[in-house]
Amino acid sequence: MPDGDNIDTILATDCGSTTTKAILIEKKDGEYRLITRGEAPTTVEAPAEDVTRGVINAVGEVEDLTGREFIKNDAICCPREGAVGCDAYVGTSSAGGGLQMMVAGAAQKMTAESAQRAALGAGAIVMDALAVDDRRQPHERIERIRSKRPDMILLSGGTDGGTKTHPVAMAQIVAAAEARPRFGAGFKLPVIYAGNAEVQDEIKRILGEKAALYVTENIRPQLETENLGPARGKIHDLFLEHVMAQAPGYSKLMGWTTVPLMPTPAAVGLIMQLIAEQEGIQVVGVDIGGATTDVFSVLRSDRDDPGSANVFNRTVSANLGMSYSIFNVVAEAGFENVMRWVPLELDERDIRNRIRNKMIRPTTIPQTLEELMIEQALCREALRLAFVQHKAMAVGLKGVQQQRTIADIFTQAATGRTLVDMLGLDMIVGSGGVLSHAPRRSQAALMMVDGFQPEGFTELAVDSIFMMPQLGVLSTVNKRAALDVFHKDCLIRLGWCIAPRGTGKEGRACMRVEVRTDSGVESHELVVGELKRVPLEPETKATVTVTPAKGFDVGAGPRQTVSREVAGGVVGLVLDARGRPFAPPEEPAPRLHKLAEWNAALDVYPAV
Amino acid sequence: MGYAYTPGLIIAENTIVRKVRGLPLKGEVLVRIGQRVRAEEVVAEAKLPGEVRPVNVASELGIVPDELPDVLLKNEGDPVAKDEPFARTRGLFGLFKSECRAPIEGTIESVSAVTGQAVIRGRPKPLRKLAYVAGTIVDVREGVSATVEAPGTLIQGIFGLAGEAVGTLELAVESPDAVLDADRITPEHAGKVIVGGSLVTADAIKAAVAHGVKGIVSGGLNDADVRATLGYELGVAITGEESLGVTVIITEGFGKISMAGATFELLRKHSGRLASVNGTTQIRAGVIRPEIVIPLDDVPATQVNGHEGGGVLRVGTRLRAIREPYFGRLGRCTAVPPELETLTTEARVRVLEVEFDDGQRAILPRANVELIEA
Numbered sequence: 001m002p003d004g005d006n007i008d009t010i011l012a013t014d015c016g017s018t019t020t021k022a023i024l025i026e027k028k029d030g031e032y033r034l035i036t037r038g039e040a041p042t043t044v045e046a047p048a049e050d051v052t053r054g055v056i057n058a059v060g061e062v063e064d065l066t067g068r069e070f071i072k073n074d075a076i077c078c079p080r081e082g083a084v085g086c087d088a089y090v091g092t093s094s095a096g097g098g099l100q101m102m103v104a105g106a107a108q109k110m111t112a113e114s115a116q117r118a119a120l121g122a123g124a125i126v127m128d129a130l131a132v133d134d135r136r137q138p139h140e141r142i143e144r145i146r147s148k149r150p151d152m153i154l155l156s157g158g159t160d161g162g163t164k165t166h167p168v169a170m171a172q173i174v175a176a177a178e179a180r181p182r183f184g185a186g187f188k189l190p191v192i193y194a195g196n197a198e199v200q201d202e203i204k205r206i207l208g209e210k211a212a213l214y215v216t217e218n219i220r221p222q223l224e225t226e227n228l229g230p231a232r233g234k235i236h237d238l239f240l241e242h243v244m245a246q247a248p249g250y251s252k253l254m255g256w257t258t259v260p261l262m263p264t265p266a267a268v269g270l271i272m273q274l275i276a277e278q279e280g281i282q283v284v285g286v287d288i289g290g291a292t293t294d295v296f297s298v299l300r301s302d303r304d305d306p307g308s309a310n311v312f313n314r315t316v317s318a319n320l321g322m323s324y325s326i327f328n329v330v331a332e333a334g335f336e337n338v339m340r341w342v343p344l345e346l347d348e349r350d351i352r353n354r355i356r357n358k359m360i361r362p363t364t365i366p367q368t369l370e371e372l373m374i375e376q377a378l379c380r381e382a383l384r385l386a387f388v389q390h391k392a393m394a395v396g397l398k399g400v401q402q403q404r405t406i407a408d409i410f411t412q413a414a415t416g417r418t419l420v421d422m423l424g425l426d427m428i429v430g431s432g433g434v435l436s437h438a439p440r441r442s443q444a445a446l447m448m449v450d451g452f453q454p455e456g457f458t459e460l461a462v463d464s465i466f467m468m469p470q471l472g473v474l475s476t477v478n479k480r481a482a483l484d485v486f487h488k489d490c491l492i493r494l495g496w497c498i499a500p501r502g503t504g505k506e507g508r509a510c511m512r513v514e515v516r517t518d519s520g521v522e523s524h525e526l527v528v529g530e531l532k533r534v535p536l537e538p539e540t541k542a543t544v545t546v547t548p549a550k551g552f553d554v555g556a557g558p559r560q561t562v563s564r565e566v567a568g569g570v571v572g573l574v575l576d577a578r579g580r581p582f583a584p585p586e587e588p589a590p591r592l593h594k595l596a597e598w599n600a601a602l603d604v605y606p607a608v
Numbered sequence: 609m610g611y612a613y614t615p616g617l618i619i620a621e622n623t624i625v626r627k628v629r630g631l632p633l634k635g636e637v638l639v640r641i642g643q644r645v646r647a648e649e650v651v652a653e654a655k656l657p658g659e660v661r662p663v664n665v666a667s668e669l670g671i672v673p674d675e676l677p678d679v680l681l682k683n684e685g686d687p688v689a690k691d692e693p694f695a696r697t698r699g700l701f702g703l704f705k706s707e708c709r710a711p712i713e714g715t716i717e718s719v720s721a722v723t724g725q726a727v728i729r730g731r732p733k734p735l736r737k738l739a740y741v742a743g744t745i746v747d748v749r750e751g752v753s754a755t756v757e758a759p760g761t762l763i764q765g766i767f768g769l770a771g772e773a774v775g776t777l778e779l780a781v782e783s784p785d786a787v788l789d790a791d792r793i794t795p796e797h798a799g800k801v802i803v804g805g806s807l808v809t810a811d812a813i814k815a816a817v818a819h820g821v822k823g824i825v826s827g828g829l830n831d832a833d834v835r836a837t838l839g840y841e842l843g844v845a846i847t848g849e850e851s852l853g854v855t856v857i858i859t860e861g862f863g864k865i866s867m868a869g870a871t872f873e874l875l876r877k878h879s880g881r882l883a884s885v886n887g888t889t890q891i892r893a894g895v896i897r898p899e900i901v902i903p904l905d906d907v908p909a910t911q912v913n914g915h916e917g918g919g920v921l922r923v924g925t926r927l928r929a930i931r932e933p934y935f936g937r938l939g940r941c942t943a944v945p946p947e948l949e950t951l952t953t954e955a956r957v958r959v960l961e962v963e964f965d966d967g968q969r970a971i972l973p974r975a976n977v978e979l980i981e982a
Binding site for chain 1: 633660661717720723727831832841842844861889891892930931933952953954957975978
């Protein structure tokens with residue numbers, strides 16, 4: 001394989017549950033750019049039962065669009081042979097339901113939570129987290145492992161030198177379940193042990209015969225330390241060896257790629273970490289799909305210490321999505337919470353049936369504005385719920401002893417506080433059809449603002465065609481190519497949301513905003529409850545100075561003025577004086593009035 | 609002339625239905641190739657591992673875990689009867705002995721001197737797999753599965769509740785637009801698979817359970833009645849495990865929607881025959897739709913192409929709108945323009961032109977139709 005700058009032509013594919021997407025990247029005039037993309041149905045299941053068919057079909061579309069050849073002898077031609085093929089071929093996959101894991105630990109809020117973070121960060125869906133204190137009977141835990149049939153189990157428990165009985169008891173439960181993996185009948189279930197090092201021999205005695213056991217470093221060697229890297233690395237290895245190798249056609253596909261295949265969410269995590277590191281920012285990303293919603297974050301490990309290292313976290317809300325799981329959004333959020341975002345009066349029975357019909361025919365699309373508004377309302381609630389789950393998982397370590405003085409009592413936060421500091425968050429990146437393909441970009445911006453409720457200064461962006469997975473795995477081969485394409489072709493910068501934290505009476509002063517650009521200065525006075533868009537073209541730089549009114553804060557403290565350099569976007573500046581936290585009015589008439597006003601301010605929907 | 613591939617559900621009057629009756633773990637197949645089977649005949653069985661009961665011996669006997677090997681009366685792998693002592697302390701001068709008794713009959717699976725715990729595994733439980741469809745065994749994988757084949761009618765539904773059931777097919781309404789309410793269900797429907805029209809109500813499902821009806825097939829069902837029937841909000845369309853007492857299959861969708869005429873007529877035609885129904889639905893990758901299978905021994909079969917629904921959308925193709933504002937309406941494709949069109953939502957998508965059965969014409973996204981048989 002040519003390395004570094006000698007790579008000119010790159011093919012990257014992502015095999016999703018339903019669609020396989022291929023992108024072609026080439027170096028032109030010294031920079032890497034997206035040339036074209038192709039897609040085809042994923043072919044993991046009958047009748048094809050060979051994932052490479054979908055890959056060949058998607059790459060075939062790239063061939064049709066470019067008039068060039070990348071396939072030779074029914075395989076991706078890599079390295080290039082003259083004009084045929086590519087210099088690097090990389091791939092990600094979430095087909096067949098992705099990587100499904102169960103984790104087990106001693107205490108729910110300590111080692112079991114660390115195990116969850118290790119599995120989620122490695123790109124897995126965590127089907128359940130077992131713990132000694134999870135209030136379940138041992139036989140219930142055994143039944144759970146049997147019925148869920150995970151691809152693998154991550155077993156943790158105890159710090160090194162700490163509890164021995166808990167990890168051993170959990171190992172006995174895993175052994176008793178005698179679970180079989182989803183793929184590969186006749187194979188033993190892979191189990192990774194990453195707990196108290198002192199009981200490794202006992203764990204081997206219990207699980208050695210019954211499972212494919214792998215022992216790695218403790219994920220929680222001390223209460224104050226989390227060491228997720230080795231366990232995540234092992235999960236990746238086993239994902240390839242045990243899960244992917246059993247899935248139809250993957251052995252062949254793995255032979256084609258320049259670097260090992262990666263679970264899709266793990267690859268997204270890589271690119272997000274790269275961006276955060278490169279730009280020195282704190283970032284949250286969301287991928288809202290048909291069945292699941294993934295939230296990724298790269299945040300400081302200590303909210304109060306600007307110099308602290310970044311921590312990557314990922315959560316997956318397995319049943320929040322825009323098609324297969326769309327009704328579950330109603331079930332989890334409540335019908336009223338969904339409808340509070342719809343600027344129309346509609347019959348509940350009819351709307352419930354309509355959402356059910358989308359669930360059973362998940363590929364249909366909104367044909368009327370009313371239907372679009374309902375889907376976008378559901379998206380807001382899915383984002384909100386997924387973010388709540390993320391905030392609960394992206395936390396500091398629990399159970400850590402803190403030394404306190406009398407002076408600390410009122411200032412020091414409890415252990416396990418969420419790392420998500422909305423005022424410190426610099427960017428939110430959205431992807432998934434409902435955001436990336438919203439007919440107007442202002443719709444995507446407002447869905448993210450309503451769903452996440454950013455505070456202070458927050459840049460909003462969407463992934464144009466969801467190529468973050470391919471760019472993530474590409475970054476392991478050629479970082480520059482991944483970053484060039486990310487900035488030039490992947491990320492669509494929508495603009496900045498400026499929203500003070502605090503609440504006040506409707507109509508009272510909220511903030512004064514001054515926008516200074518090369519072409520002049522604009523001033524805006526906003527009252528509580530108001531939403532305003534100030535156009536600021538992409539690439540245009542501006543200095544925005546915000547002076548919040550009494551009771552409001554944009555990051556420097558109540559009523560303190562903040563100035564910040566920002567760049568424009570396709571939507572511009574969204575000045576949000578609706579307060580934080582905020583919810584639309586509960587009474588129907590004022591609610592409909594306010595929704596109409598906010599939608600008009602951002603020119604969200606066409607006039608009818 | 610343009611065309612496009614569009615998904616759809618199978619409605620096949622004469623086809624070959626094949627059902628692989630697999631065991632979840634290795635067991636015994638009880639039938640042989642060529643054997644005729646009834647729907648409710650057992651074709652394979654396996655022994656599921658028994659329940660597992662961990663017993664904290666150290667805590668029950670008041671000893672420390674590493675004393676466990678000294679007090680055990682049984683070793684790993686030994687059988688134990690229910691209430692049989694399997695661990696006993698020596699006591700003081702042979703007195704004050706404490707015992708630990710097995711909570712279930714089974715074998716000692718494991719003991720640990722770290723946790724002080726013993727794991728007892730109960731006797732295996734038998735699992736019997738029925739033929740489900742009456743027909744002929746055409747394939748046997750020893751210890752794994754038997755495949756039943758039958759010529760017959762296969763109708764896929766769009767959504768269902770509860771798993772497999774078998775009963776005689778009978779129409780409970782006179783037309784595909786009639787509502788199946790509780791009043792229409794009588795004691796004569798016991799053991800039958802009954803057919804409704806545009807809607808089945810929660811009260812009708814309740815009455816069906818009370819009368820011992822095996823299955824209900826209807827065009828539509830209200831979301832509110834799903835909640836009322838299940839007693840909880842069903843979040844995702846993964847069903848089949850519900851214990852309702854009756855299998856429910858809807859063919860068109862949620863709301864009051866007349867059953868497609870062809871489907872209703874097919875069910876009317878086969879009224880009185882034995883039908884196998886399964887409400888299991890999984891709308892995810894690896895989609896599973898509910899089904900109605902009517903074996904037809906006396907009718908010559910012509911196999912459909914594979915088992916895929918849908919087909920190629922061309923001018924003249926019969927179709928059904930599957931999304932508002934035309935949801936449930938039937939019509940004929942009049943054009944498949946190749947260019948993207950802008951909808952009122954401002955989304956640019958591939959579309960088709962349709963003439964509905966009442967003569968009205970409309971433009972629909974291709975994603976919002978499914979093909980139906982003429």
